[in-house]
Every structure is written in C-alpha cells, then in structure tokens.
Amino acid sequence: MKYVAEYRDKDLAKSVASAIQREAKPGRTYNIMEFCGGHTHAIFRYGVQNLMPENVHFVHGPGCPVCVLPVRRLDDAVEIAERHNVILCTYGDMMRVPGTKQRSLIRAKADGADIRMVYSTLDALKIARDNPEREVVFFAIGFETTTPPTAVAIKQAEEEGLKNFSVFCNHVLTPSAIGHILQSPEVRELGTVQIDGFLGPSHVSSVIGFEPYEYFAEEFQKPVVIAGFEPLDVMQSTLMLIRQINEGRHEVENEYTRVVTREGNLKAQALVSDIFELRTSFEWRGLGPVPYSALQIRENYADFDAERRFEVSPKQSREVKSCECPAILRGVKKPTDCKLFGTVCTPDNPMGSCMVSSEGACAAYWTYGRYRDKTARQQKEAAA
Amino acid sequence: MNAIDTTVSRRKGTIDMAHGGGGRAMAELITGLFQKHLGNPILAQGNDAALLDTPTGRLVMSTDGHVISPIFFPGGDIGSLSVHGTLNDVAMAGAKPLYLTAGFILEEGYPLADLERIVVSMAHAAREASVPIVTGDTKVVEKGKGDGVFITTTGLGVVPEGVHVSIERAQPGQAILLSGSIGDHGVAILSKRENLEFETEIRSDSAALHTLVADMVATAPGIAVLRDPTRGGLAATLNEIARAAKVGMHLDEAAIPVKPDVAAACELLGLDPLYVANEGKLICLCEPEDAEPLLAAMKAHPFGKDAARIGTVTDDAAHLVEMETGIGGLRVVDWLSGEQLPRIC
Numbered sequence: 007m008k009y010v011a012e013y014r015d016k017d018l019a020k021s022v023a024s025a026i027q028r029e030a031k032p033g034r035t036y037n038i039m040e041f042c043g044g045h046t047h048a049i050f051r052y053g054v055q056n057l058m059p060e061n062v063h064f065v066h067g068p069g070c071p072v073c074v075l076p077v078r079r080l081d082d083a084v085e086i087a088e089r090h091n092v093i094l095c096t097y098g099d100m101m102r103v104p105g106t107k108q109r110s111l112i113r114a115k116a117d118g119a120d121i122r123m124v125y126s127t128l129d130a131l132k133i134a135r136d137n138p139e140r141e142v143v144f145f146a147i148g149f150e151t152t153t154p155p156t157a158v159a160i161k162q163a164e165e166e167g168l169k170n171f172s173v174f175c176n177h178v179l180t181p182s183a184i185g186h187i188l189q190s191p192e193v194r195e196l197g198t199v200q201i202d203g204f205l206g207p208s209h210v211s212s213v214i215g216f217e218p219y220e221y222f223a224e225e226f227q228k229p230v231v232i233a234g235f236e237p238l239d240v241m242q243s244t245l246m247l248i249r250q251i252n253e254g255r256h257e258v259e260n261e262y263t264r265v266v267t268r269e270g271n272l273k274a275q276a277l278v279s280d281i282f283e284l285r286t287s288f289e290w291r292g293l294g295p296v297p298y299s300a301l302q303i304r305e306n307y308a309d310f311d312a313e314r315r316f317e318v319s320p321k322q323s324r325e326v327k328s329c330e331c332p333a334i335l336r337g338v339k340k341p342t343d344c345k346l347f348g349t350v351c352t353p354d355n356p357m358g359s360c361m362v363s364s365e366g367a368c369a370a371y372w373t374y375g376r377y378r379d380k381t382a383r384q385q386k387e388a389a390a
Numbered sequence: 391m392n393a394i395d396t397t398v399s400r401r402k403g404t405i406d407m408a409h410g411g412g413g414r415a416m417a418e419l420i421t422g423l424f425q426k427h428l429g430n431p432i433l434a435q436g437n438d439a440a441l442l443d444t445p446t447g448r449l450v451m452s453t454d455g456h457v458i459s460p461i462f463f464p465g466g467d468i469g470s471l472s473v474h475g476t477l478n479d480v481a482m483a484g485a486k487p488l489y490l491t492a493g494f495i496l497e498e499g500y501p502l503a504d505l506e507r508i509v510v511s512m513a514h515a516a517r518e519a520s521v522p523i524v525t526g527d528t529k530v531v532e533k534g535k536g537d538g539v540f541i542t543t544t545g546l547g548v549v550p551e552g553v554h555v556s557i558e559r560a561q562p563g564q565a566i567l568l569s570g571s572i573g574d575h576g577v578a579i580l581s582k583r584e585n586l587e588f589e590t591e592i593r594s595d596s597a598a599l600h601t602l603v604a605d606m607v608a609t610a611p612g613i614a615v616l617r618d619p620t621r622g623g624l625a626a627t628l629n630e631i632a633r634a635a636k637v638g639m640h641l642d643e644a645a646i647p648v649k650p651d652v653a654a655a656c657e658l659l660g661l662d663p664l665y666v667a668n669e670g671k672l673i674c675l676c677e678p679e680d681a682e683p684l685l686a687a688m689k690a691h692p693f694g695k696d697a698a699r700i701g702t703v704t705d706d707a708a709h710l711v712e713m714e715t716g717i718g719g720l721r722v723v724d725w726l727s728g729e730q731l732p733r734i735c
Contacts, residue, residue, distance in 0.1 A: 010657060014717055015717070016716060016717055050721060051715070053719020053721040056719040237715075237717045238717065241717075353727030
C-alpha cells in the first residue's frame, strides 16, 4: 500500500532504532507520554517498545476516547436507548464499555434496546432517513478528529430537515487534557509521574494544527513532537524527542509534515465552531472535571441536541471499586499495577474502560505486551 | 419425479407456515425445489434416512450451522458456504468427504425465489465437490423468529490409511504453512453488511478444500495438523492449536499473504487481518523436511497457489503465539476478545 508500506519498512526501522540507541544517553531515562491511544496501539501492535533501549519508556496517556468517557455519560446513553425507545447509533468500541453495575450498551442491546453499531455519522443519518417514525440518536464521542464528521452530520440533518435525528455530544479537547495532566500534583509537585516529552496526536493536529501545543511546551518546558501513527512515525518522533531532551529544548516539532500544518484545517475548524461551543467543565474518567475541555451543541442547533431532547434521570453512577483505570489514564500507574489486571479484568470480561478499547492501555498491554513480561521473566531467571 | 404441482405455493412467492406443516405445501417445496436441484439417487429414495455405502477406513463426521448475514455476498452465499464449510471441516481431518446432509430453518415470509437461488448454489457447490447431499430436513418458523434462512449441514468422510491428522500432534520445530491470503471472506462480508463501499469489490474466498487436502496428504501422509482459519481468523486458529497441543508459535508477519485491497480495507476500518474470517484457506503443521514438497504441491493446486511458510512451532511454556512484525519488533498474537470491532479514529 502506497503511503503505508513506506512507514513500515524493516530496514528503515532498524536504522532509526540504531540512531535511538546511539543518542539515548545511558545515564538517564526518557519517559515519553503518548497521549493518543492510536500511538499506544501502534507501539504494541508493531512491537516498537521491543526496538527501544532499556532507558526509553513509553507512558500511556489518556488519549483513548472510549477510555476517558465517564461512567455517568455512558449510563445516560444506555438510559436514552432503553427509556426513550430510540435507535442509538454508536461506534463499535463503545459497545462493550461497562457502566454502573457492569451494564454496557451491548448488554442493553441483548435486553432489547435498539442499539446499532455504525462506522460513520453518515450511517447514522441514513438510519434516521430510513426510519422516519423513530428517533435516532448518534452517541458522539472522540477528540478533535471525530468532531468535524459529527458537525457535518448535524449540518446535513438541518439542511435535509431531518426531525428525528439528534446527537448525544461527548466530544473532548486534547490540549486542555494535556495541560490538565501537566498541572496535576503527580506531575508538578509530587514527581510521581516523570514525563520528559509528548508524542502529539497527529490526527488531532490535522484538524487543529500544532499551534495549540506551543503554549504548554513553553509554559511547562516539555517538548512535543506531532507524530503519525505508523510505527516508523512513532520511532522517528521518539528520536526527535530524545534529541530535544538531550539538547534541553522544549519546542513543538512536526514529524507528520505530510498532513499537519501549524494552523490546521481552517474549514473544519470553522464548521466545528459554527455547531459547537465550549462547555465550562466536563468530567473525564481519570482526570475528573476539566475546565473548558469539551464541546456542546450551540443553541442555534438545539433541535439536534439529544441532551435537550431527552431527559435523563439523575443517578448514582459508579465505577468498579479497585479498578485503577483513573490512575492508569493519568500515567500514575501501569496496567500491571492494578489488582484486577489479568485476573478478574480481561478483554473478555472488562471491569474498566482501559481494558475495552483496542487503544486502551490495559487492553493493548494485555494483548501485545505479554511478550515483554515473558522476556523480563526469562532474563530474571537467567540472571538468578 | 416431480409429480406434485408447485405452482400454488410458488405463486405466493414467499415461505409460509404451511411449507413446514407436513402437508401438501411442504411436499411441493421438497420435491419442487430441494429434490429438483439437489437430486441424486440416494436423495431420490425418499426415505427419512439415507442408506449409504461406505468404504473401509475411519469415518469422520462434522456438523456446522450457518446463520450468515448478509445471505448473499460477493463470492458466495449461505448455500455454497454451508457446503464448503462442512466439507472443509471433514477435510481438515485429512479425510475424503463422501456425503452431506442439509437442514433448513426458514422464516415465514422469506422469498421463494431467494431460497431457490440458495438451493441452486448449494447444488452447484456439492456437484463441483462431487459430494452429494443425501438427506435433509425443513422447518419453518414464524416471521420474526428467524433471519430468513438458517442452514445446518453435516458431512461424512473417510480418512485414508496411514493418515493421522490431529491437533495434539503439533510439536515444536514443525513448520506452519498457510494456503493463501487471509481476510478475504471477512472483509467481503463486512463490505456488504455495513454498506461500506470499496473501489474494488473484495470477494469471499469460500471454497471446498478437500481436493487440495487430498493432494497434500498424498505428498506428505505425515501431516500433523490441518485447520481452516474461519471465525477469529488465523490468530484464533493458531491460538487454539497452541493451547490444545501445549506449544508456542513464532510467526513472520512479512511472510503472511494479505491481498492489497483487503489490507487497505482493514487499514481503513482499523481491523487486523490476522483476526478476520476466511472460508477457503487452511493452515498445515508439518515436519520441517515436508515443508518444501508440501508447498510445491499446494502451489500446484488452484486453492493453494499463494501458499507460504509463515512460521515455526516453538516450545514456549506459556503457549504464546508470537510474531516478528514487519518492522522487526515482536508482539503477541492473542486470542480475539469478543468480536473484532472497528476503532473509532
């Protein structure tokens, strides 16, 4: 595949790995947070960590849209589907995320709720057109990457005069979350989480550009490299971060020049800004309430806002006790630090969101990371 | 043979409860549709059970239910699939399939024209495979209690003398061979199920593999394991073997064939082709010295022309399937958890 195979070339990977080996100084560690779940997935799927020196660590951040959605919002979606007899359309990964008392959309579907997995917002619109007698709700989640398609759907629904289509909006913003992590006590004061630099999500920057990261690269003195999602992108970006760290620089650099510009996609930004406005606060799983970190539908498009159209009853939402997803999402703990990991919590029976999505740290670690456990075990045994 | 006039039920155009009621309509359906297309001397005996001649040897029997949606897809339909799937299950024991049975569960209201299309396709698949459908059953369920058509097929075959293919014979050091590209069937189904449009039409690889197996068994009677990587794809099948035989596997990603259009579709949807279903591919574990002759035999057969050696069985104590990735990293190829779901972004 053109434009893909080039970024999975074995010889090139070997040469970048050698450069990282050469430039990573043996006397220090390099803790690199990949904010986005797409990077977590790429690191594990292609065995990138395996090609890194011992002192280069990837810290998994909160950039999986499925993982950061708080239980309360998921419970609300289940309630909209069950109580209001709507057709609820959702992206695949959301189906298995456990809400309060382990209730997920897939369980609600098994109990008779009309929940349908879609691949795009356009599928949801089609379902609305095909079922004029039913209310169709699109359960919108995701970062800046998935927000423009939701905006397009609302715009199109308005133009077509679709009266039975609405959006349950849970779109969140990347820069606010990264800023929040950097201001957290674990990073700022306690030093329990060492982050030396960030791999920035390139798909997000293809929409918002890389300018929004310049503020906190400067303010928190942390280098950021906007990195593509192919394994060679991740490796090259890691090399760029190591160079910045070695040179004491903290700039925003763009590895994904084939798509990303400083200002991003202005047309998409204008569309998003037309339909959405900032929420003053939004709760993130793991981070708690984060000011100005999410979007809601503007008053002008209130007819398409499922939150206005359907009342949800106040409820006591609860995550599973002793699930460490919140700490894992902040990079404070690793999946293996969680007592539930690999025992009661597995991808077949997830207790928390990080074990559900293929981009979640726990699922990625469970699925791909056990090789490293085995290698470490063998090395330990050999040393003993 | 077709003494009963079928025009009465045909005119209505759809299955109704009477087609399963044991009366005239059911007889019309059986003689006018099933026997008409699937007809052979054994089926024509009209007994409730087929009377079969069998050669000496060990019998192999396998049964499989087919509930696929959509019922018609590029490269096949539920009819041909129900024949291929069961023939392959029998063939994966190293056996020569001899007979098939077919049970139909039809939903009230299902178009008779579509049912005929399915039965014609089954008949064609069975004829091509030279394996007759010798007996069957038909039931009709009320509208809303089925999904159009469900088909269960059972296959009976005989294992040639000297052949012992079984999952527990997997041993460290054996070569892992794959008969061709992976993911074709699953992506073809997905492309229709979700109304996804690709620029090129990806066709299912649905095929009966018993003639390929016959060539392979003739080349290397000592073949240890044969499996068709259907649901859960290559990854699930290799994990099943690793767990059952208490061995590990080491794969080479670069050696695993994936067609460019299938790879592109998987990229687009965030799917891993290792987990996508196949219906016309097989995995073979054999002694290393048999690998080259077997690959040559496979490549000489139309269903094995893209065959490749994709890895080696290991003695890993954790029974992990591992893979050297295309960039030279190492990863675990794990079981699939639930259904493989597309990623969000």
